[in-house]
Amino acid sequence: MAAAIDGVLPGTLQELVKKSKVLVVGAGGIGCEVLKNLVLSGFNDIQIIDLDTIDLSNLNRQFLFHREHVGKSKARVARETALSFNPDAKITAYHDSVTSSDYGVSFFQKFDVILSALDNRAARNHVNRMCLNADVPLIESGTSGYNGQVELIKRGLTQCYECTPKEKQRSFPGCTIRNTPSEPIHCIVWAKHLFNQLFGESLDDEDISPDAADPDAQSVPQEFDAGAGGDGEAKISKEKTPTEEGTNNGNVVRINTRQWAKDCDYDAAKLFNKFFDEDINYLLKMSNLWTSRKAPVPVSWDTLVPEGTTDIQPEFARQHHKVWTVEECAHVFANTLKELSASFLKLKADETLVWDKDDQPAMDFVAACANVRSYIFDIERKSRFEIKSMAGNIIPAIATTNAITAGISVMRAFNVLEAKWEQCKAVYARLRPNGRGQFLVPDASLAEPNPSCYVCSLDPAITLRIDTKRVHIKELRDDVLIKTLNMLHPDVVLVGSNSILISSEEGETTDNDDKLLSEMNVVDGAILNCDDFHQNYSLSVIISHFDAERDDSLFEVSADSKQLQPKEEEQKKPDDETDKGKEARKRSANGADVAADDGPSTSKRSRPTEIEDDDDDDCLVIEEENDEDVMVVATDNLSVESPAKSAAKRKPSVAIEDITEILDSSDEEEAGPTKCKRSKIELPDLKINQMEVINID
Numbered sequence: 001m002a003a004a005i006d007g008v009l010p011g012t013l014q015e016l017v018k019k020s021k022v023l024v025v026g027a028g029g030i031g032c033e034v035l036k037n038l039v040l041s042g043f044n045d046i047q048i049i050d051l052d053t054i055d056l057s058n059l060n061r062q063f064l065f066h067r068e069h070v071g072k073s074k075a076r077v078a079r080e081t082a083l084s085f086n087p088d089a090k091i092t093a094y095h096d097s098v099t100s101s102d103y104g105v106s107f108f109q110k111f112d113v114i115l116s117a118l119d120n121r122a123a124r125n126h127v128n129r130m131c132l133n134a135d136v137p138l139i140e141s142g143t144s145g146y147n148g149q150v151e152l153i154k155r156g157l158t159q160c161y162e163c164t165p166k167e168k169q170r171s172f173p174g175c176t177i178r179n180t181p182s183e184p185i186h187c188i189v190w191a192k193h194l195f196n197q198l199f200g201e202s203l204d205d206e207d208i209s210p211d212a213a214d215p216d217a218q219s220v221p222q223e224f225d226a227g228a229g230g231d232g233e234a235k236i237s238k239e240k241t242p243t244e245e246g247t248n249n250g251n252v253v254r255i256n257t258r259q260w261a262k263d264c265d266y267d268a269a270k271l272f273n274k275f276f277d278e279d280i281n282y283l284l285k286m287s288n289l290w291t292s293r294k295a296p297v298p299v300s301w302d303t304l305v306p307e308g309t310t311d312i313q314p315e316f317a318r319q320h321h322k323v324w325t326v327e328e329c330a331h332v333f334a335n336t337l338k339e340l341s342a343s344f345l346k347l348k349a350d351e352t353l354v355w356d357k358d359d360q361p362a363m364d365f366v367a368a369c370a371n372v373r374s375y376i377f378d379i380e381r382k383s384r385f386e387i388k389s390m391a392g393n394i395i396p397a398i399a400t401t402n403a404i405t406a407g408i409s410v411m412r413a414f415n416v417l418e419a420k421w422e423q424c425k426a427v428y429a430r431l432r433p434n435g436r437g438q439f440l441v442p443d444a445s446l447a448e449p450n451p452s453c454y455v456c457s458l459d460p461a462i463t464l465r466i467d468t469k470r471v472h473i474k475e476l477r478d479d480v481l482i483k484t485l486n487m488l489h490p491d492v493v494l495v496g497s498n499s500i501l502i503s504s505e506e507g508e509t510t511d512n513d514d515k516l517l518s519e520m521n522v523v524d525g526a527i528l529n530c531d532d533f534h535q536n537y538s539l540s541v542i543i544s545h546f547d548a549e550r551d552d553s554l555f556e557v558s559a560d561s562k563q564l565q566p567k568e569e570e571q572k573k574p575d576d577e578t579d580k581g582k583e584a585r586k587r588s589a590n591g592a593d594v595a596a597d598d599g600p601s602t603s604k605r606s607r608p609t610e611i612e613d614d615d616d617d618d619c620l621v622i623e624e625e626n627d628e629d630v631m632v633v634a635t636d637n638l639s640v641e642s643p644a645k646s647a648a649k650r651k652p653s654v655a656i657e658d659i660t661e662i663l664d665s666s667d668e669e670e671a672g673p674t675k676c677k678r679s680k681i682e683l684p685d686l687k688i689n690q691m692e693v694i695n696i697d
């Protein structure tokens with residue numbers, strides 16, 4: 001074993017490696033490679049955590065897993081396989097989410113270095129905060145296709161994961177999805193929502209029925225005011241909800257699509273006609289929508305599917321590169337509806353199906369429904385293969401990128417153990433060499449902490465512009481503190497009154513949930529102290545009220561704490577910031593108020609749904625407009641080419657607009673209970689958050 005061969009690593013490093021304790025977070029594409037590298041480099045004390053089980057689709061690149069492992073815990077199988085490389089290593093596996101309260105600050109503090117290999121922002125944010133609190137160096141990595149990236153996050157020394165705001169995910173207005181799709185992706189998003197309405201966790205903002213409150217639409221004739229299926233279909237249960245602002249037709253009728261479909265015995269013809277005929281006819285009545293757009297053309301079941309042919313398992317359904325005809329889509333719709341409803345009916349009352357691109361009927365259903373809708377709106381139809389890529393937000397995971405990235409991560413771990421901080425610059429892997437022939441492009445220097453960061457600065461504070469007359473306490477908690485500011489279990493106190501607005505103790509402040517902020521004295525100028533005890537994180541939130549227009553977002557966060565600081569402090573030079581950062585972290589770590597033993601449990605958990613759908617590989621890639629401007633700095637062992645002109649300057653972190661982030665549909669959408677909500681987009685998209693290099697190939 002390489003691990004045992006003396007002389008592979010310098011003696012002092014080998015000693016450090018042998019006695020260090022490391023944590024690997026995530027046992028997926030990068031995590032498996034990291035674990036393998038660690039074991040083969042001689043690390044003896046490794047812990048690994050992953051909440052997921054092995055999927056067939058993981059096997060092409062997660063080489064610690066084999067066919068017989070499908071369905072088993074990733075962390076445990078990774079451990080077993082890695083032990084076969086070095087049976088003497090001590091490897092502990094946790095089949096669990098790293099965000100669980102079982103893993104508190106004292107758990108993180110046990111490690112000399114933590115290597116994260118995650119695929120979603122929520123988990124990354126959390127690990128970032130825990131490592132800052134525990135003052136343990138974090139090596140954060142990510143890949144996206146052929147691009148990879150590794151960066152060190154160390155309290156007081158470098159940027160943290162949240163120092164630079166992440167690009168907002170691109171989103172579609174709900175009315176585009178529900179009323180006026182114009183691109184294939186709009187129909188794909190709608191079809192995924194339809195899946196969720198019928199079988200999944202159905203969210204209010206994933207409604208698939210026509211949106212009568214679309215600001216573009218004229219008043220809807222009274223006979224259609226029942227919304228989709230408004231012909232009085234006897235089996236449709238209708239529950240009238242209060243008139244929503246801006247609705248012209250007096251009331252909005254909600255149809256419990258899921259119950260109705262069940263009551264119909266999932267009759268393919270009935271469901272098809274409702275979604276693709278009746279609802280479309282309803283949309284046509286919103287005549288204003290179609291004055292400058294091509295009107296949709298409803299399709300009905302009978303015209304597509306001759307009687308008695310629905311049981312046929314068509315050959316074309318397995319042709320993933322073929323663009324199915326609308327008739328073929330109707331067949332697939334019927335067949336998958338049967339399969340999915342059968343699975344759904346077997347679930348317990350509070351369980352739902354989870355849409356997964358790798359689940360054949362779920363994927364087929366979405367492909368078929370998206371294409372029928374595209375046909376109706378005269379939008380280009382796509383093959384199942386293409387739809388899978390768009391719906392799953394997939395940029396193919398490349399095994400070699402993962403391997404390279406994992407290799408860099410472990411080499412960074414060596415640097416960390418030797419405290420060679422200056423060598424820990426972020427590194428970007430790329431498919432093609434840059435102007436200097438580099439495939440692995442290092443940053444010029446360590447990225448300094450952002451003094452205004454609302455996570456790692458001295459006294460984290462943000463200004464929250466918010467419509468205090470329209471936002472309720474529960475939205476402050478869910479949309480602002482949890483979804484936008486990444487807290488897990490916030491506690492909120494209104495400064496001056498000592499009244500607890502939000503408590504992390506279940507039930508303690510439920511009475512406040514439906515109160516408006518203004519009713520609770522959260523008005524312009526109010527200050528909220530927000531704490532997350534698990535993350536050991538405190539944040540001051542300064543409220544700035546504004547009257548939101550109808551389609552405005554109801555809140556906006558400004559994380560620039562400079563606005564909130566007294567003048568002298570504002571003028572401090574960035575040079576002061578490192579110390580300031582250190583101080584900040586000292587306070588934070590010392591203040592760690594965690595139970596003496598908050599170590600992990602090995603309890604089994606199923607994968608939390610909030611993470612399930614939240615892939616967003618955070619590889620940061622940046623257009624390199626002028627290679628000549630890039631100062632090449634040898635990254636120790638990583639350089640593939642020696643530096644050229646050392647005097648050349650690195651490009652500053654500007655002009656990064658072109659780069660966006662790969663996001664998944666389950667990330668939070670923009671806030672605001674406006675009538676026309678925005679839906680998340682699935683378009684693969686590249687983002688940046690910092691400074692350097694790399695052509696997007």
Ligand SMILES: Nc1ncnc2c1ncn2[C@@H]1O[C@H](COP(=O)(O)OP(=O)(O)OP(=O)(O)O)[C@@H](O)[C@H]1O
Nearest residue numbers: 026027028029049050051052097098099118119123
């Ligand atoms: N909160 C979390 N706690 C522990 N592990 C997590 C958490 N969130 C994500 N992970 C794990 O991080 C790993 C990321 O690996 P990777 O990006 O290769 O994803 P994957 O699910 O294996 O593959 P793909 O998304 O390409 O199908 C996954 O195994 C995932 O289960």
Ligand SMILES: [Zn+2]
Nearest residue numbers: 160163453456
């Ligand atoms: Zn920060």
